[in-house]
Amino acid sequence: MKPVLLWSDALFFLLIAVAVGGAWWGRRQAHLRAGWAQVWTSRRARISAVVLGIFFVIGCVDSLHYRPLLPQEEGKPPAHSVEVLSALDALLMPLKANTEKTYSAPLANELFAKETLDDGSRGFPALKYPGAHVFGTDKVGQDVFYLTLKSIRTGLLIGTLTTLIMLPAAVLLGIVAGYLGGWVDDLIQYLYTTLNSIPGVLLIAASVLMMQVIIDTHPDWFATAAERADARLLALCAILGVTSWTGLCRLLRGETLKLREMEYVQAARAFGVSRLAIMLRHVLPNVMHIVLIAVVMDFSGLVLAEAVLSYVGVGVDPNTISFGTMINAARLELAREPMVWWSLAAAFVFMFAMVLAANLLADAVRDAFDPRAAK
Amino acid sequence: MSLLGVRDLSVAIGALMPVDGVSFEIAPGETFALLGESGCGKSLTALSLMRLLPPAAHIARGEVNFDGRDLFSIPESGMRELRGGGMAMIFQEPATSLNPVMTIGDQIGEVLRLHGGRPGRVSELLEAVGIPDPERRATEYPFQLSGGMKQRAMIAMALAGEPKLLIADEPTTALDVTIQAQVLDLLKDLQRQMGMAMLLITHDLGVVARMADRVGVMHGGRLVEVAEAKAFFRGPSHPYSQRLFAALPENLAKPASQPQDQTLLEVDNLAVHFPIRRGFLQRTVGCIKAVDGVALKVSRGGTLAVVGESGCGKTTAGKAVLHLLPPTAGTVQFAGQAVTTLAPRQMQMVFQDPFGSLNPRLRIGQIIAEGMRAQGVAGEVGALLEQVGLEASMVARYPHEFSGGQRQRIAIARALAVNPQLLVCDEPTSALDVSVQAQILRLLRDLQDSRGLAYLFITHNIAVVDYLAHNVAVMYLGRIVEQGTVDDVLRNARHPYTQALMAAVPRIDGIVGQRLLVPGDPPSPANPPAGCHFQPRCPHALAVCRETYPEATALSGSHAVRCHLFAA
Ligand SMILES: Nc1ncnc2c1ncn2[C@@H]1O[C@H](COP(=O)(O)OP(=O)(O)O)[C@@H](O)[C@H]1O
Ligand code: SF4
Ligand SMILES: [Mg+2]
Numbered sequence A: 001m002k003p004v005l006l007w008s009d010a011l012f013f014l015l016i017a018v019a020v021g022g023a024w025w026g027r028r029q030a031h032l033r034a035g036w037a038q039v040w041t042s043r044r045a046r047i048s049a050v051v052l053g054i055f056f057v058i059g060c061v062d063s064l065h066y067r068p069l070l071p072q073e074e075g076k077p078p079a080h081s082v083e084v085l086s087a088l089d090a091l092l093m094p095l096k097a098n099t100e101k102t103y104s105a106p107l108a109n110e111l112f113a114k115e116t117l118d119d120g121s122r123g124f125p126a127l128k129y130p131g132a133h134v135f136g137t138d139k140v141g142q143d144v145f146y147l148t149l150k151s152i153r154t155g156l157l158i159g160t161l162t163t164l165i166m167l168p169a170a171v172l173l174g175i176v177a178g179y180l181g182g183w184v185d186d187l188i189q190y191l192y193t194t195l196n197s198i199p200g201v202l203l204i205a206a207s208v209l210m211m212q213v214i215i216d217t218h219p220d221w222f223a224t225a226a227e228r229a230d231a232r233l234l235a236l237c238a239i240l241g242v243t244s245w246t247g248l249c250r251l252l253r254g255e256t257l258k259l260r261e262m263e264y265v266q267a268a269r270a271f272g273v274s275r276l277a278i279m280l281r282h283v284l285p286n287v288m289h290i291v292l293i294a295v296v297m298d299f300s301g302l303v304l305a306e307a308v309l310s311y312v313g314v315g316v317d318p319n320t321i322s323f324g325t326m327i328n329a330a331r332l333e334l335a336r337e338p339m340v341w342w343s344l345a346a347a348f349v350f351m352f353a354m355v356l357a358a359n360l361l362a363d364a365v366r367d368a369f370d371p372r373a374a375k
Numbered sequence B: 001m002s003l004l005g006v007r008d009l010s011v012a013i014g015a016l017m018p019v020d021g022v023s024f025e026i027a028p029g030e031t032f033a034l035l036g037e038s039g040c041g042k043s044l045t046a047l048s049l050m051r052l053l054p055p056a057a058h059i060a061r062g063e064v065n066f067d068g069r070d071l072f073s074i075p076e077s078g079m080r081e082l083r084g085g086g087m088a089m090i091f092q093e094p095a096t097s098l099n100p101v102m103t104i105g106d107q108i109g110e111v112l113r114l115h116g117g118r119p120g121r122v123s124e125l126l127e128a129v130g131i132p133d134p135e136r137r138a139t140e141y142p143f144q145l146s147g148g149m150k151q152r153a154m155i156a157m158a159l160a161g162e163p164k165l166l167i168a169d170e171p172t173t174a175l176d177v178t179i180q181a182q183v184l185d186l187l188k189d190l191q192r193q194m195g196m197a198m199l200l201i202t203h204d205l206g207v208v209a210r211m212a213d214r215v216g217v218m219h220g221g222r223l224v225e226v227a228e229a230k231a232f233f234r235g236p237s238h239p240y241s242q243r244l245f246a247a248l249p250e251n252l253a254k255p256a257s258q259p260q261d262q263t264l265l266e267v268d269n270l271a272v273h274f275p276i277r278r279g280f281l282q283r284t285v286g287c288i289k290a291v292d293g294v295a296l297k298v299s300r301g302g303t304l305a306v307v308g309e310s311g312c313g314k315t316t317a318g319k320a321v322l323h324l325l326p327p328t329a330g331t332v333q334f335a336g337q338a339v340t341t342l343a344p345r346q347m348q349m350v351f352q353d354p355f356g357s358l359n360p361r362l363r364i365g366q367i368i369a370e371g372m373r374a375q376g377v378a379g380e381v382g383a384l385l386e387q388v389g390l391e392a393s394m395v396a397r398y399p400h401e402f403s404g405g406q407r408q409r410i411a412i413a414r415a416l417a418v419n420p421q422l423l424v425c426d427e428p429t430s431a432l433d434v435s436v437q438a439q440i441l442r443l444l445r446d447l448q449d450s451r452g453l454a455y456l457f458i459t460h461n462i463a464v465v466d467y468l469a470h471n472v473a474v475m476y477l478g479r480i481v482e483q484g485t486v487d488d489v490l491r492n493a494r495h496p497y498t499q500a501l502m503a504a505v506p507r508i509d510g511i512v513g514q515r516l517l518v519p520g521d522p523p524s525p526a527n528p529p530a531g532c533h534f535q536p537r538c539p540h541a542l543a544v545c546r547e548t549y550p551e552a553t554a555l556s557g558s559h560a561v562r563c564h565l566f567a568a
Helices: A005-024 A029-041 A043-063 A085-092 A093-097 A145-179 A182-196 A200-217 A225-260 A263-270 A275-312 A324-335 A344-369 B042-050 B074-087 B105-112 B123-129 B147-159 B175-192 B204-212 B229-234 B239-247 B312-323 B366-373 B381-385 B390-397 B404-416 B436-450 B462-467 B485-492 B496-504
Strands: A002-004 A063-069 B002-015 B016-026 B031-035 B056-068 B085-088 B167-168 B197-200 B216-219 B222-228 B263-278 B282-299 B303-307 B329-334 B347-350 B423-428 B455-457 B469-477 B479-485
Touching: A002 B197, A002 B404, A005 A029, A005 A043, A005 B496, A029 A043, A029 A344, A043 A085, A043 A145, A043 A344, A063 B366, A063 B404, A063 B423, A085 A093, A085 B455, A085 B462, A093 A145, A093 B147, A145 A182, A145 A225, A145 A275, A145 A324, A145 A344, A145 B216, A182 A225, A200 A275, A200 B216, A263 A275, A263 A324, A263 B056, A263 B347, A263 B404, A275 A324, A275 A344, A275 B329, A275 B462, A324 A344, B002 B042, B016 B056, B042 B167, B042 B197, B056 B105, B056 B312, B074 B085, B074 B105, B085 B147, B105 B123, B105 B147, B167 B175, B167 B263, B175 B197, B197 B239, B204 B229, B216 B229, B216 B239, B222 B229, B222 B239, B222 B496, B229 B239, B239 B436, B263 B455, B282 B303, B282 B312, B282 B329, B282 B469, B282 B479, B303 B312, B303 B423, B303 B462, B312 B329, B312 B423, B312 B455, B347 B404, B366 B381, B366 B390, B381 B390, B404 B436, B423 B496, B436 B455, B436 B462, B455 B462, B462 B485, B469 B485, B479 B485
Parallel strands: B016 B222, B031 B197, B031 B216, B085 B167, B167 B197, B303 B455, B303 B469, B347 B423, B423 B455
Antiparallel strands: A002 A063, B002 B016, B002 B056, B216 B222, B263 B282, B263 B329, B469 B479
16 A cells, blocks of 8 residues: 555645644634634534534545555566545445446435346346445446545535635735735736636636646656546636635725724834734734635635536546536436436535535624624 | 603613613703713613613613603504604714615605604704705705714704604714804704703713703712702712712813923924825825914923814824824924934824724733834833833733723823833823723823823813813814914913804803804815805904915914914
């Protein structure tokens, strides 16, 4: 067995480390502690957090990648499979390995379509693993429950890494534009209004296709198919990040404009405190609640965006298992007669659970941290 | 037989009892003043009379009789009839109590319809509250009216139902003194004409003296004293009322310290103009001359008070002196040296809003140490806190744990941390209650005596000026109209505006003798009147006043005034 650290794994664990570090730091900040304490008074928020927590645990387990050792042949050095598996695959090995020939309904005992059986008559062939597929199997006989569990990591990565990528830009540019004003402000405003006026989908489609070309022309960059798919996933996060920092940036610029006139900022200026120090000590801590709210609110939007983009065909690599690719594949199945509904339903239910939990938590966070929200 | 009888009224919010066993009566046509500092339960008392308590609060016990009816047994539908018809209420903040998307006329018309009045009465009512050109004003929206005008419109709305009792909750607190004088007069006249009783809620002893027949003093949710106004002002009997009187700036012991002759700060011809940008291309179409040629002098260890109504440019001038705002023109000299960039550390500022002037995310220790660190000044935070009357152990706390007065002390300590010689104080006490204000004023005084600090003290409160200042400059629409020693300006005012200002201040001796009320509102600095800026409101205006702005005339060595009446 050989551990593999994909880029997205590294970033995902970095993000979790940052979140844990932030939580540890925030424990000592009275206002943050009070805010979170208020969040946890809501039962809905607690339940949502537990649901999201389960998703995150699945995502983490699914981010521990390795290449299994192939059965050693006589006289040859030990070799590793080119297929990259994750700890989740290892845990779910029976689900992953127990494939059928093609479609079967949830918990069915036989295939979904009639075939010519061994005895020459037409009928439904028996499944190899009858009653084992809770959500049925897809076209190539893969277990749908396994696919949905694998989709979770993709959704989480898109929802969190994108934020990680755009956050520094949004915070830095927003505060700098608001505080310094003048030509810096003009420049930054020009930048984000320009970005904003290009239709997002167009920009994303163009960038993704370009990325795809680059990836395809440099096959030597990637040792395995998993690494290639991972590169495309990260590229998608980056592109989504570039198109989505503008909203938060604008919010932060507005808030900074207001804070700049606050008397404590004026007092600091009267002491000759440097502009950088004022931005760090007086502005940044006082806009943190906006950043927090934006991060939690953006998460669900990004998960949904992935589904839409993959459906349109400019999302993740077709080999990456994600809610979007599942829905895209299910599209054709819906047209079959009788209908194959379970792939779509499973993808939908899991994605819905994730987005709903994120939204409910976001609401509770906003209520607790937004000074304008009714208490 | 009394119109309103309140017996043992108590309001509970959770386990707290912010109004606790309040009893009083109001006779028809009488004015009863409810006096107290912020948070003492005045407003809750008023709201429970209207049965408009916020959802968290409820009436714990007590009964209220209004016009022979038990108020708390009337169903909600009957209350709607009674509100506006039987009793009406006006609030402190005229800006937020009018609906911004309805015209004034529509809003008053709505109340008239509710209480069966003629729609045609709208302009009658507007005229009655002294709004000029009522037909046109009725078609305007609240944002087109000045603060005083809005409060008049509110009063017109309250009167539309011809109430027997008018509840006025701090009706003039948000207004300037000259406007306050107009509105108080108006209320008194209307009350006399309509035979209406009034429950006047206020924290201002001067307003009570001018308006009330009887007074109730509230403290901590209880009514501690009820008395006839005359007797009350002759000698309050409850210790708390006596403390209130003692805290008035006019009753504080007068200064002993004298400034040195040496000039510390000299400001000449200071101007700050804000561009007005309009239209698609944001072209500059004019400017607001917030400060327009101001000259000031502060001597070492002395206090110069800058007085004027809101919007006259006091704050802007103060900030420009420190170069927190870039001046458009003029020079600032500090200790003989020209100040051209951000002010040296020897000048610091104390701001008006004790809640906006401390970063809520920093601890007190960090807040105070910030200036010392930036300037490389050594010092001890704990010792500074003790100097301003706080405890050294408070360094680890956050601002939200402190009251307004304590925060203002922290702000003063922060300014003192870098050993300044001059403090620019921008209305440091106007957000505070009188008793807290007295403590802060005493602190400033003591600091001046012990450290030889000079103050540029910006305020609209004349009584404070008398206590603290050596010299006074009166500002009107960006310019200084009169300047001199405290005695020159406060007791021997010559400029018609200064005289009006002095006369408009409600005095606790209730003397309303030689009052001269100036009509109208201060004009906008974006579009000042031609000639003397005060000319449209001035009772002594001459022909020349409409043409040229008067030059400064020296009346004595210390006293100068800008008015054509005194031009040589
Ligand atoms: N940043 C600004 N931009 C435009 N106008 C301003 C600005 N600051 C103040 N003003 C205007 O300048 C005038 C003076 O304001 P200010 O100095 O705050 O008055 P005061 O402190 O006496 O109440 C007001 O008319 C105000 O509207
Ligand atoms: S100059 Fe004329 S208008 Fe101005 S205050 Fe003097 S008398 Fe009045
Ligand atoms: Mg001001």
